[in-house]
Amino acid sequence: MIIFYTLLRREIKRFAKVVIQTVVSPIVSSALYLLVFGVSLGGSVQLNNGFAYLTFLIPGLMVMGLTNNAFQNSSSSIVTSKFSGDLEDLRVAPIPHYYIVWAMGLGGVFRGSLVAIITGLVGTAFHYAQLGKLIPIEHPFWMLYFFMIGGLTFAFIGIFVAFLARSFDQLSAFTAFVLLPLTYLGGVFISIQNLAPIWQTLSKFNPLFYLINGFRYSMLGQADVDLMTAVGVSLLAAVITFILANYSLAKGSFSRW
Amino acid sequence: MSTAALEVINLKKTYQDKVGDSVVEAVKGINFSIKAGTIFGLLGPNGAGKTTIIAAITTLEKPTSGDVLVFGNSVTEKPLLTKRQVGVVHQEVINTGYFSVAEILDFQSGYYGLFKNKERCEYLMHKLSLHEHREKKTRQLSGGMKRRLMIAKALVHSPKLLLLDEPTAGVDVGLRESLWNFVQELKKDGLSILLTTHYLEEAEQLCDQVAIIHKGQLLFNGHSTDVISQYTLKKFTIFLKNGEKKEFEEATKMGLNEVLVKHQIQLSEIQDIKIEEGKLEKAFAKMVAQ
Structure with missing residues (x-):
């Protein structure tokens, strides 16, 4: 337990040491999204579900902050450790692999949740200023569930990719060609109902779509998929990515770049 | 039950060449053991396979075949147990950018399941002259301090x-001497030490036993004096009273009396004598060249 606690403490201390880069910067970008899309352009966007676009956008941005930062936290922790060489310390110490996976996973949940919560608070301020009311939280339990499961899933993906990556380019390629399209086509900014049928079908294969909509349901009480489907798919994604993360530790390299 | 601190048994490690498709044999079936409480020098030129052997002991690399036993336990079968018994100083300096010296030692203790290890960390910081730098991050430390860390x-x-993979590479003379003194102290405390170094003179003085490897093969395993006597000669320089200087190179085991008899020199003719023993460095160079 001490080993696990140490690993988790290290993860949290690491991102706390570079708070501008890890927390403040994502919040600034979320605030800009809110300002440009939610406030400026939001008035011209019509949704079928009766919500103002800003109300619709805030949960999506929160999940984007959660998943991006969970991924960044675990992947950058591993990549910087590969550069510095201290990943070798984890290999030569008597640490079971699943301790590393869980500690980095929870480190991702902490950072991701922190960014998501602050994004939510900034969003609430915009919401109150624009619409004169606070954004609702209809199902707090499910909100916590999606925080946890979304953060873990993307932190596990970060571990998997960073351990198997042989260069920084490979990691960047994954972010650009996989993570970014999944995020943007997962329903952060738009409802699936606004998409052409082909994109609607494709979105149903995107695990992030279920995560975003599950989270949106927990806040607004409405989403493009029903709650239990979102819960089931996101849980399955977490289990699969956990297995992949453990696999990457067994097969990937702890050696320095 | 084995009493050896370390047993390397028919260890082989092959890599796929990163450039071509050929297979590189980094270690070609090496055997050696280290008696508990002794210092063992693993010597060899660059690329001999020393670091690969250390990587196999620490499980950074999986052996292609063979095994490594730490105090009788296989590193592949019981890695969590053997890892607790081994400490390793890697050849390349680790540059953890985020944390201070004190934090790094605190985390390192935690990796081994030690929660309240402050006393040990303080002791080591004092012993290795790191205490006044305890709040510094690694990038603020000099090369020597990083090595000590x-x-x-x-x-x-x-x-x-303890595995020391070239711990004094790039370290100045003063620090090297203090590190070797510290290594001697550790030995007195009962620690078994595997050391790789390019400073063969120091290996000769420090190590109870040495192994010389070259291109992944073990060339010699034993006491350094054995390899010196096998591969080098003792140099006798005799200054005579008549101003003449005579130089002879003879087998290391040969004594002065035997040399004088062999070369028919009377004691009464001699003004001064200089004897130069063979060096491990020379023996090493000769062995590797062969």
Whole structure:
């Protein structure tokens, strides 16, 4: 337990040491999204579900902050450790692999949740200023569930990719060609109902779509998929990515770049 | 039950060449063992396979075949147990950018399941002259301090076997001497030590036993004096009273009396004598060249 606690403490201390880069910067970008899309352009966007676009956008941005930062936290922790060489310390110490996976996973949940919560608070301020009311939280339990499961899933993906990556380019390629399209086509900014049928079908294969909509349901009480489907798919994604993360530790390299 | 601190048994490691499709044999079936409480020098030129052997002991690399036993336990079968008994100082300096010296030692203790290890960390920081730099991050440390930090990290959990992979590479003379004194102290405390170094003179003085490897093969395993006597000659320079100087190179085991008899020199003719023993460095160079 001490080993696990140490690993988790290290993860949290690491991102706390570079708070501008890890927390403040994502919040600034979320605030800009809110300002440009939610406030400026939001008035011209019509949704079928009766919500103002800003109300619709805030949960999506929160999940984007959660998943991006969970991924960044675990992947950058591993990549910087590969550069510095201290990943070798984890290999030569008597640490079971699943301790590393869980500690980095929870480190991702902490950072991701922190960014998501602050994004939510900034969003609430915009919401109150624009619409004169606070954004609702209809199902707090499910909100916590999606925080946890979304953060873990993307932190596990970060571990998997960073351990198997042989260069920084490979990691960047994954972010650009996989993570970014999944995020943007997962329903952060738009409802699936606004998409052409082909994109609607494709979105149903995107695990992030279920995560975003599950989270949106927990806040607004409405989403493009029903709650239990979102819960089931996101849980399955977490289990699969956990297995992949453990696999990457067994097969990937702890050696320095 | 084995009493050896370390047994390397028919260890082989092959890699796929990164450039071509050929297979590189880094270690070609090496055997050696280290008696508990002794210092063992693993010597060889660059690329001989020393670091690969250390990587196999620490499980950084999986052996292609063969095994490594730490105090009788296989590193592949019981890695969590053997890892607790081993401390390692890697050849390349670790540059953890985020944390201070004190934090790094605290985390390192935690990796070995030690929660309240402050006393040991303080002791090591004092012993290795790191205490006044405890709040500095690694990038603020000099090369020598980074080396000392790596040694402190390797010792936080009080291992029984210490692996030092060229710990004095790029370190100045003064620090090298203090590090070797510290290594001697560790030996007195009962620690078993595997050391790789390019400073063969120091290996000769420090090590109870040496192994010389070249291109992944073991060339010699034994006491350094054995390899010296096998591969080098003792140089006798005799200054005579008549101003003449005579130089002879003879087998290391040969004594002065035998040399004088062999070359028919009377004691009464001699003004001064200089004897130069063979060096491990020379023996090493000769062995590798062969």
